[in-house]
Every structure is written in C-alpha cells, then in structure tokens.
Amino acid sequence: MSSSASAPTGASSARPGYRAVLGAPHAGRTFAAALVGRLSYGVVPLALLVAVRDSTGSYSAAGLAMALFGLASVLLSPVRAALVDRHGPRRALPPMAVLCSALLLAVAAATARPGAGPVTVGALVVAAGCCTPPLGPVMRTLWRRILPDPALLRRAFSLDGVAEELLFVTGPLLVGLLLPLTGPAGAVVAGAALLLTGALLMVASPLAAPERAGAGGPAAPAGAGAAAADGADGRAADGAGAGAPAGPGGSGGRSGRGRFRRSRLGGGRALRSAVLAAAVTGLGLGALDLMVVAFADAQGRPAAVGWILAALSVGSAVGGLGLGALDRPLPNAVRLPLFTAGLGLALTAAGFAPNLLVLGAAVALAGLFVAPALTTAYLVADEAVAADARTRAGAWVNTAVNAGSAAGGATVGLLVGRVPLPLCFVLAAVPALAAVPVLRARDFGDAGPRRKSDSAEDRAV
Missing domain, CATH: 1.20.1250.20 (MFS general substrate transporter like domains)
Incomplete structure (x- = not known):
C-alpha cells in the first residue's frame, strides 16, 4: 500500500482536475460509500416527519420530534467526531451506524400503525439523532489523508461539498417516490439501510484501516504531505507528536500500546x-x-x-x-x-x-x-x-x-x-x-x- 500514497501527488501534475481526485487510490470507492450513507441524511428527516405525523395524528408531535432529532444530531456531532479521532473510523463508525439504524427501524415499527404514543416515538427519534455517525467529517479527513497536495485537496473538498448539496435535494425526492410504494415506515427503513450500508462500506475501504506508527502505508506520506502544507509549528502541544503519521481519518499516531492518543482540539x-x-x-x-x-x-x-x-x-x-x-x-x-x-x-x-x-x-x-x-x-x-x-x-x-x-x-x-x-x-x-x-x-x-x-x-x- 505504500505506493498508493504517492500516486495523488504525481497525478496532480499530470491530471490536476477532478479526475485526478477520484483517481487517487481507493478514493472513488470510499467517496461512493460515503455518499450512499450521507444520502440517508436527506431521506431520514422527511421520512421521520411524515411517519410520526401519520402514526400520532399530530403535526405538533411530529414537529417537536424532528426538532429534538435535529438538536441531538447537531449538538452531539463534535462528541461523535471526537470518538472517531480517538479510536479511528473502523472502531467508532460501525457501532454508531448499527445503533442509529436499529433505532430508526424501531421508529419504523412503532409508526407502522396509527395510534403510536408520541412520547415513545419521540424518545426513539431523539435517541437515533444522538447516534448519527459523522460520515461527512470523516470523509473530509480521509481526503486529507490521500491528497496531501493542496490543489487536489481543495478540489476534493469542493467536489465533496457539491455532492452533499445535491444529496439534500435528492433525498426528499427519493422519499416522494417511496411514500406511495412503501408508506412512511418503509421510507424510514430505506433511510436506515442507506446509512448502515454506506457506513460499513466506508470503513471497509483500505483508507479506513488503522496504521501503527512506522508501519508504512498511506498514513505516513499523507501525514508528511500535510506537515509540508501546514508548516512546522510545534503541534505536538496539541497531541500530534513530532513525526507521528496521521492515523485513519486523521486519528493521529498510536502509542506503543497501539492506542490512538487523544489530543486537544486547538485550532x-x-x-x-x-x-x-x-x-x-x-x-x-x-x-x-x-x-x-x-x-x-x-x-x-x-x-x-x-x-x-x-x-x-x-x-x-x-x-x-x-x-x-x-x-x-x-x-x-x-x-x-x-x-x-x-x-x-x-x-x-x-x-x-x-x-x-x-x-x-x-x-x-x-x-x-x-x-x-x-x-x-x-x-x-x-x-x-x-x-x-x-x-x-x-x-x-x-x-x-x-x-x-x-x-x-x-x-x-x-x-x-x-x-x-x-x-x-x-x-x-x-x-x-x-x-x-x-x-x-x-x-x-x-x-x-x-x-x-x-x-x-x-x-x-
């Protein structure tokens, strides 16, 4: 895998466009997996709103549930991201994705018939929001890992942002197609399936593999490229360790016991x-x-x-x-x-x-x-x-x-x-x-x- 890290830099001079971004080793498959999972972010909110409204018969209950879902998802996002930074994508993302998908399935089951209790449904919806995996931030961290060249990284972030914008347009359209076929509960199930599938495919990519310090592979060159772009500014004070290669998803180096070190955020x-x-x-x-x-x-x-x-x-x-x-x-x-x-x-x-x-x-x-x-x-x-x-x-x-x-x-x-x-x-x-x-x-x-x-x-x- 050591040769894969140098490819993007070479590609940047030959093909400095979006083709070079997606042509970086494992970039295409990892990005596609991330998009599958992130499509759920455009599907789940609307599907949940319709499902809660239909099952409880209350717009106020549906609106309150969705407001709490959004708050839980947004406010706890840095906490979930910290778990990824500390433990790496392969250890942190699957439990979040499995738990969030299971809670969404529980919401679908609870709202499959009219007469669902607003408190029970609301609690499940909020719990699902608490567990939403941060697939977007993780993907952007992986872009940094495989594309140390600043120009290619900027193109990757631009492509990522545009794709995310389109997903939030596509998601509600998909819900509109699913509602007459599966009903609101089926649309919730589809959102859960997208989330789980995308997250698991994402962590199956070689880019998400944990790397030990000094173990060759894409982490060391990417970390070196980032250091070249960022300048030597003594970041060891934030826990990055001098010379430590970036771990998966920007998780940093590992200690002698193989554990990811936790650093202050800094910035x-x-x-x-x-x-x-x-x-x-x-x-x-x-x-x-x-x-x-x-x-x-x-x-x-x-x-x-x-x-x-x-x-x-x-x-x-x-x-x-x-x-x-x-x-x-x-x-x-x-x-x-x-x-x-x-x-x-x-x-x-x-x-x-x-x-x-x-x-x-x-x-x-x-x-x-x-x-x-x-x-x-x-x-x-x-x-x-x-x-x-x-x-x-x-x-x-x-x-x-x-x-x-x-x-x-x-x-x-x-x-x-x-x-x-x-x-x-x-x-x-x-x-x-x-x-x-x-x-x-x-x-x-x-x-x-x-x-x-x-x-x-x-x-x-």
Missing part, C-alpha cells in the same frame, strides 16, 4: 474563523428558505418555491465546482471573508427583487457563494488543527452550519408578517456582512500554522 483563531463563517452562511440559508416561501406566497405562486430553491442549489454547485477548478485561487484568508460578503450582498439584493424571475436570479447568485464559503471553511478548519483532531474540527464547522440554519429559520419565522419582507432579507444578510471585518482581521493564512507568538487562549477552542 485557535483559524478554527474560530471557519466556525464563524459557517455559522453565518447557515444562518443566511435557513432564513432564505422561509423568505422565498413568503415571497412566492405574496406573488400568488407558491409552487415557484421549488424552482427558486433549485436555482440556489445549481448556483452553489457551479460555485463549488468553479472554486475547485481554479489552479491558483486567492488565499484562504482572502476567500473566506470574500465569499461571506458575496453571500450577504446577494441576500440583500434578493430582498429588492420585483418579481419571482429576478428573485430566482438573485438566489442563484447567492448560491454561487455558498459552496465556496463552506468549502473554504472546511479547508481552514482542517489545516488549523493537528492530524488527530481533524474530524472534530470538521464536525464543529458542520455543527455551525446546521445551528446557524436552524437559528436563521426560527428568527425569520418570527419576523415574517411583522416587518416588510425586503427588510427581512436585509436583516438575514446582516450577520454575514458583519462577520466580514472580523474574518479580515484574522491572519490564518492558507496552511493555518499557528505562530509561536499566539497566546494560550488562541490555541484552544
């Missing part, structure tokens, strides 16, 4: 910048969904919501793939505030759209900044921390996006109908625009090395 200003950018991006997106619905209703064309939000996804996909295709993009420290500002300005412009066609164009323009902003945030977070903390860093960015989205939707829900809709768009853009000077003041660079002059406070998040 300092760079990680906080990534989390801030992700949070304000999520907030804008969560607010935008509801504002588009309100705008379409005011125009008397509620059915237009679908194609306007599709324009957002298309814009995001174009922006993400465009960022990955660039050979020499701007530095991360420039890109992160630039994309955040672009999103804020596009949201502001959308508020003054005179009709649905112009709104759709403005929303597509906003989408152009979404995937690039999130891709850059994930890259900054990945580069800011030690090898054995990367899954946790990615999970914090992911948590920030989801928490921001929930906050944005809830806030706009209180404003719509009470203040003019254009003002709602402007207010939704304020956090993104306000974050720009903060992000510009942060000097975290492309590789994210922490300066020795940074205070102790800046080394912990």
